[in-house]
Amino acid sequence: MTSAPASPPSRSWLAHISAGLGLSALLGVLCFHFPELLTSRDFRAVYSEVFARHLLLSGLVAAFLTGTFAILRGRNRRVAMLGVGSAAIAVVLGGATVHFDAIDSTPFSLGLDWFVISLFFSALVFIPIERMLPVLPMSPLRAEWRTDLAYFFIGHVLVQFVLIAVTASTSMVDALVASQTVKNAIQSLPVWLQFLLAVFVADLAQALLHRAYHNTPWLWRFHAVHHSTRRMDWLAGSRMHLLEIVLTRSVVLMPLVVLGFAPAAVNGYVILVGLQAVLAHANLRLDFGWLEQVLVTPRYHHWHHARHADYIDVNYAIHLPLVDRLMGTFKLPPRGQWPSEYGVMKLQTVPVGLLAQARMPLSRRRVFDDYVGRDDA
Incomplete structure (x- = not known):
């Protein structure tokens, strides 16, 4: 008599949130270190340095908390470790306390700041309302979400x-x-x-x-x-x-x-x-x-x-x-x-x-x- 195949383990939201926030925080710290090359000149005029630092600090704290909790629960530990590890590297690189001189003009730059901030607020707004009022109930971690996230990244970074x-x-x-x-x-x-x-x-x-x-x-x-x-x-x-x-x-x-x-x-x-x-x-x-x-x-x-x-x-x-x-x-x-x-x-x-x-x-x-x-x- 054969037993029924085991169902695949469910994905941990906390682990993936930690990974997203940790990687975003690491990108944010790199933006502070290399603003001329990694941030969009036009988008820099939209937000203040204080806002960026507060957002970065909030992301670091949330990445550590959600990742640690996911690890303790034993859910998607590798994904959670990616979030905690990325946040730890971001802290070692200066975290929200990185200081920089006046930003020099460059002929071009990437839009990492536009990607990080846009992704954060889009996910913050749309994931909850799509969970509450969906056309078709599905997880944000649905099939091919990584592919579409890569498109989101390219479209914003190369803006x-x-x-x-x-x-x-x-x-x-x-x-x-x-x-x-x-x-x-x-x-x-x-x-x-x-x-x-x-x-x-x-x-x-x-x-x-x-x-x-x-x-x-x-x-x-x-x-x-x-x-x-x-x-x-x-x-x-x-x-x-x-x-x-x-x-x-x-x-x-x-x-x-x-x-x-x-x-x-x-x-x-x-x-x-x-x-x-x-x-x-x-x-x-x-x-x-x-x-x-x-x-x-x-x-x-x-x-x-x-x-x-x-x-x-x-x-x-x-x-x-x-x-x-x-x-x-x-x-x-x-x-x-x-x-x-x-x-x-x-x-x-x-x-x-x-x-x-x-x-x-x-x-x-x-x-x-x-x-x-x-x-x-």
């Missing part, structure tokens, strides 16, 4: 390089087609009205490109990486090929630069797109009622990601359903209905792993043995 590429492309077009008359007309508007107009213009440009991604085979191979996710949550939206990021940001920001929108309006739009892009992918079952007809909500965008033949060419907007109505691509089922499955229609066309997905659009292979969703197809 300045992306901005350099975007700025170069938009500035070149601006020099060719800029109209001072149009710029003067835009700039004569109050900033709040410029912001609303910028959201509409940028969303229309993004939606047109987004539809091209879906209907142009060679562009779809890049965009398929984003649609390959089988689990929708706040982290899933980070899964995006780097070349798609550059192309999309260029096309979206180009009309705003060419038309002469005020920097305050453009910055407001950039903040909005960052927040709404995360919210649209969140595993958040909220009934927004009539707002679904005005703003893109999680249910609206979830249906765009649905593995459903009736929804492969709809809901391209990321801000305003009005844009989809103008394009003839607006579609929502009755209130309360959510997709039962996410992912590309042909699962075998997107391989597993960040490196394989980075190479996939540029390779001749069209199907893969180890593909996203193979185990739950």
